[in-house]
Amino acid sequence: MLTLKDININQLDSLSHNLHKILEPSDILGLVGELGAGKTTFVKKLARCYGVNSEDVVSPTFVLLQTYEGGRRLHHWDLYRLESEQELLPLDYEETFFSDDICFIEWFDKLKNLKPQEFLEIHFKFTSETQRDISFFGEGKRGKALVQKLKQMYQ
Ligand SMILES: Nc1ncnc2c1ncn2[C@@H]1O[C@H](COP(=O)(O)OP(=O)(O)OP(=O)(O)O)[C@@H](O)[C@H]1O
Ligand SMILES: [Mg+2]
Numbered sequence: 001m002l003t004l005k006d007i008n009i010n011q012l013d014s015l016s017h018n019l020h021k022i023l024e025p026s027d028i029l030g031l032v033g034e035l036g037a038g039k040t041t042f043v044k045k046l047a048r049c050y051g052v053n054s055e056d057v058v059s060p061t062f063v064l065l066q067t068y069e070g071g072r073r074l075h076h077w078d079l080y081r082l083e084s085e086q087e088l089l090p091l092d093y094e095e096t097f098f099s100d101d102i103c104f105i106e107w108f109d110k111l112k113n114l115k116p117q118e119f120l121e122i123h124f125k126f127t128s129e130t131q132r133d134i135s136f137f138g139e140g141k142r143g144k145a146l147v148q149k150l151k152q153m154y155q
Pocket of ligand 1: 037039
């Protein structure tokens with residue numbers, strides 16, 4: 001686990017660039033944190049690293065899934081309104097979770113049975129109006145490797 005403390009918006013820019021350098025096809029990023037904690041902001045900043053206009057990145061709260069075509073295809077889930085994992089079945093979630101694309105999942109903690117086995121989970125916590133503590137947990141071989149790489153950059 002790695003926690004970066006009191007990250008402001010400018011530091012978030014450099015964090016997303018650093019993460020962009022180490023992300024690979026098939027990576028899954030699970031985003032966790034209360035309303036307004038910064039999950040979508042984080043996706044916007046990373047998507048920009050792939051050449052996607054941040055104005056095109058909006059939480060797919062009602063449709064659950066949005067896909068952006070950048071230097072790489074990015075899938076962006078927002079599970080806020082998900083009442084049951086069953087709702088994901090007709091949305092071809094497997095094609096986004098298990099693909100050569102990069103997958104962002106807001107409200108990742110709503111997944112139970114359908115939670116993938118390898119992912120990087122990122123927790124956002126308010127510390128002030130303009131700062132957040134950001135923690136990284138890796139699950140599976142790939143998730144753990146990503147946390148290791150981040151530690152090398154930040155510790
Ligand atoms: N250090 C920071 N990191 C992230 N967001 C910040 C930071 N400082 C201020 N903000 C602001 O906090 C807000 C975060 O909103 P955002 O939509 O990203 O949250 P969210 O976690 O996706 O919320 P929701 O669950 O409602 O979708 C934005 O207005 C952003 O500009
Ligand atoms: Mg959001």
